[in-house]
Amino acid sequence: MLICNAYEVRSYWDHPAGLPAWADNDRFDVKAKTGDDTAAALQKLPVQEQEQLTMKMLQLLLADRFQLRIHNESKVQPIFELVLAKGGFKLKPQPADQKPGWGKSVRGELILHGRSAAELAHFLSQVNLAGRSVVDKTGLTGNYDIDLKWTPDDQQGTPDAGPTLFTALEEQLGLKLVPSKGPVDTIIVDHVERPTEN
Secondary structure: OHHHHHOOOOOOOOOOEOOOOHHHHOOOOOOOOOOHHHHHHHHOOOHHHHHHHHHHHHHHHHHHHOOOEEEEEEEEEEEEEEEEOOOOOOOEEOOOOOOOOOOEEEOOEEEEEEEOHHHHHHHHHOOOOOOOEEEEOOOOOOOEEEEEEOOOHHHOOOOOOOOOHHHHHHHHHOEEEEEEEEEEEEEEEEEOOOOOOO
16 A cells, blocks of 8 residues: 555556565554655645655655665556546536645545546546556546545445446546556566564
């Protein structure tokens, strides 16, 4: 999970190759703190830049404490393309006077403030869609407020079940997922070690 967060792996289900078994089984408490000046500087940046710099700091932590070394490879794999549905998209444009905000992603719900269709595709990639990544093919260039709610597949058939993710995307956002194949960047772990105690 730490590697996925640090390197923006599209899906937590896309297991980085080359990891030893302990990387899945061992658990670690990570306590990291930036200096006051760095924290203040981060707060002044747009959310997307904050996220990128936070990922870079996590990469440095993994390299320092876990001796992590990786490389990237691109492979053609099954994916989903995020496209416009027939009725047209129903996304709510972000007001011009507002800045992008942080998102909320929990099981069966996704809320994003002032985010692009490409960022929506990235968040959808973190849902277990048969291990497929989601690639934005909508052609949309703006930022939108997104509120998506669905019932996970393992809860379908229960009395209070709502729509599936596929149905919710089309009904609530006017978007759909189309199976396809395409290049997917994957993380290959060259070296990793258990960290020593503090």
